[in-house]
Amino acid sequence: MPEMNTITTETELTVRYAETDAQGIVHHANYLVWFEEGRSDFLRQLGLNYTDFEKAGFYIVVAEATSRYKAPCFYEEKLTIETTLSNLRGKMLKFSYRVLDSERNIRAEGETVHVVIGRDRRPVKLPDNFYEALSGND
Amino acid sequence: MPEMNTITTETELTVRYAETDAQGIVHHANYLVWFEEGRSDFLRQLGLNYTDFEKAGFYIVVAEATSRYKAPCFYEEKLTIETTLSNLRGKMLKFSYRVLDSERNIRAEGETVHVVIGRDRRPVKLPDNFYEALSGND
């Protein structure tokens, strides 16, 4: 099996007012939504998209999510979500994320672990073409 | 066709921190979520539930939603959502809502209009048993 090349993509976003809370900063649950956007965009930048996975009968479910908050984010800030596919095995994917401000300071970072399941919600192996696209080996 | 009896139900909720925004008050989009909760609970109090509708192949989609905000709501406040089925015709339902504080002051009010659709996403008539349960005529 060829070695995996680590791929990192970047996704821009502007903080929405609805994402803030009464502390005046972005509510911490929204970072998981941003990580998901980073992940969706990662797939799109690789010429895949998650809609393709679902049409092919594969669902990528979240098994675990972690975030560490370094500094708060505020309404209207322009941020970059840096997404790395940090691990890929038959039925498991792991992504790492960093939320960067316009000066490349880290506001937050995290990881998500995913399991690939089929229509019956049981774990399955990703088909080879998805696997190869994700591992950067064409 | 028998006349419809107006049914009103009440649903209690406590404001969540995640529902606030940087103005220190509940973000206005969350009232639509509360109206939906009032509607879900309305059905449950009538011995129906929306899961039953979906299992029977009916989806109640939102065609229109309006809210008028009278006074802000704050984290940890205990509120009552008052839900009234204000109109019911073959393929259309209309609900009205009032968000009341513990002293029965109106914080917000609104309406939603719904269309009943089938699995093919085309409008259908509600079956008689659902219709009768909703209209309060047993």
Next chain:
Amino acid sequence: MPEMNTITTETELTVRYAETDAQGIVHHANYLVWFEEGRSDFLRQLGLNYTDFEKAGFYIVVAEATSRYKAPCFYEEKLTIETTLSNLRGKMLKFSYRVLDSERNIRAEGETVHVVIGRDRRPVKLPDNFYEALSGND
């Protein structure tokens, strides 16, 4: 007082997975969040931003919101939010919105009515420089 020029801006967005619900379509409350993004971007395109308002001691609160849903939106669709400042008077602003798909079909439309308040949460008149920037009269 000079007549108001109607200003319309456009804001692009891609539907997030977190914005969908169990019907497989975008949950209706999220359209209010998109309208708000359209409004925020409207101000930015005029060289203002809402953060400036708050720093100057003005808060624009939502008094009323309406949306009419024409056709559902799905995960990963690219949409345009068209935002028009449809009315502007001393203490009141009204915006209209259209959610357009890539073929300019209308998926949803709506309006929001806003009141300008000061730090004491009482209605105030917008200062002349904001008023002029918003009315497109420089």
Next chain:
Amino acid sequence: MPEMNTITTETELTVRYAETDAQGIVHHANYLVWFEEGRSDFLRQLGLNYTDFEKAGFYIVVAEATSRYKAPCFYEEKLTIETTLSNLRGKMLKFSYRVLDSERNIRAEGETVHVVIGRDRRPVKLPDNFYEALSGND
């Protein structure tokens, strides 16, 4: 310093439709909102509430959050959030959570780590009366 007594509280909730996503299950970011509700209710059950903290000039910010998803949750399910204050030191609090269904099966579990800050957003020590109430030593 007296040893800390571990306190666990339970909070009931019913899954909202808005909390589901296109996979037909609860979106994973909402578990952080539920953990927060467990935490808010934990404080209320101890006779404190987070509003009191903020009025006294203390903010409890989230430094880290983790969740592990065991089995999906569905619309209208009745769930219990079990919240335990698992660690409490001068400027740091750690909570653990379990999301249980009506048969006490674990659907998800997680932890959050918090830092206490003052109005200037710098870490501060909790005052003794809050500390004692939280540690269960009166």
